Amino acid sequence: MDAISALPMRVITIANQKGGVGKTTTAINLATALAAVGKRALLVDLDPQGNASTGLGIDRNDRSTSSYDLLIGEASVAEAAMPTAVPSLSVVPSTLDLLGFEMEIAGASDRAFRLRKALHAHAAGAAQFDFVLVDCPPSLNLLTINAMAAADSILVPLQCEFFALEGLSQLLQTVEQVRDTLNPALELHGIVLTMFDGRNNLASQVVRDVRAYMGEHVYQTIIPRNVRVSEAPSFGKPAILYDMKCPGSQAYIRLASEVIQREKRAAAAA
Numbered sequence: 001m002d003a004i005s006a007l008p009m010r011v012i013t014i015a016n017q018k019g020g021v022g023k024t025t026t027a028i029n030l031a032t033a034l035a036a037v038g039k040r041a042l043l044v045d046l047d048p049q050g051n052a053s054t055g056l057g058i059d060r061n062d063r064s065t066s067s068y069d070l071l072i073g074e075a076s077v078a079e080a081a082m083p084t085a086v087p088s089l090s091v092v093p094s095t096l097d098l099l100g101f102e103m104e105i106a107g108a109s110d111r112a113f114r115l116r117k118a119l120h121a122h123a124a125g126a127a128q129f130d131f132v133l134v135d136c137p138p139s140l141n142l143l144t145i146n147a148m149a150a151a152d153s154i155l156v157p158l159q160c161e162f163f164a165l166e167g168l169s170q171l172l173q174t175v176e177q178v179r180d181t182l183n184p185a186l187e188l189h190g191i192v193l194t195m196f197d198g199r200n201n202l203a204s205q206v207v208r209d210v211r212a213y214m215g216e217h218v219y220q221t222i223i224p225r226n227v228r229v230s231e232a233p234s235f236g237k238p239a240i241l242y243d244m245k246c247p248g249s250q251a252y253i254r255l256a257s258e259v260i261q262r263e264k265r266a267a268a269a270a
Helices: 023-036 051-055 067-071 096-104 114-123 142-150 164-181 201-217 227-235 247-269
Strands: 010-014 041-045 089-092 131-135 153-159 187-196 218-224
Touching: 010 023, 010 142, 023 041, 023 051, 023 089, 023 131, 023 153, 023 187, 023 227, 023 247, 041 051, 041 067, 051 227, 067 096, 067 114, 096 142, 114 142, 142 164, 153 164, 164 187, 164 201, 187 201, 187 247, 201 218, 218 247, 227 247
Parallel strands: 010 131, 010 153, 041 089, 041 131, 153 187, 187 218
Antiparallel strands: none
16 A cells, blocks of 8 residues: 555544543644645544534534545545535534444454545545544544544644543554554654643643653644633634634644644655
């Protein structure tokens, strides 16, 4: 199979096996911020809950073609992708059909490479994206493995709370296993600290601990706890559209800038 680095678009998987760490919020707003600075972006929703799709304004009744169809080979990326209210941002929405994906293809030899095959097939066509972001379920199941096997790199949202490093260690072990067995090119793009409350001494200690442990892998941008960011999904909008000036939106815009700069450095070093 061709190396994923051969794709003209960059594939970044956003994953953490813990729920409630800001994973989907990061996927939605980072994709929006990348599109806002002129990048053609696609968000692939691999979480059966479909919150990323809902947060981008895609009604559940309108998801006639989904990431499930993409994974089982019944739809291409071009057929499954839907435009959003954000110019240059499309989404492959999720449905509850994904819950049966693992059982349906358990015996297939290519079960870990379904997303990778779909993205390669798309890259061979005329329509391209600069960035593909993949939002994973909060577990290390076959959907998440597909996302890692398809990715150039993985971005990890990490909540500023007591057990942050414990969960991170487990995830990094999985990344190593995927690198060893499925995708040798997989890199850690970075760790973004989320839900930071500056009034909480523990949160500040977590920031120091994670930076001491992971060094330059941690983005400089920290995503604060922000009511406006929490409200935005209920309106079917990314926070950056809902209230671009709020601290959370501004943080995601800075994060997008960091992601692009890291991509440029990686390309220059290649």
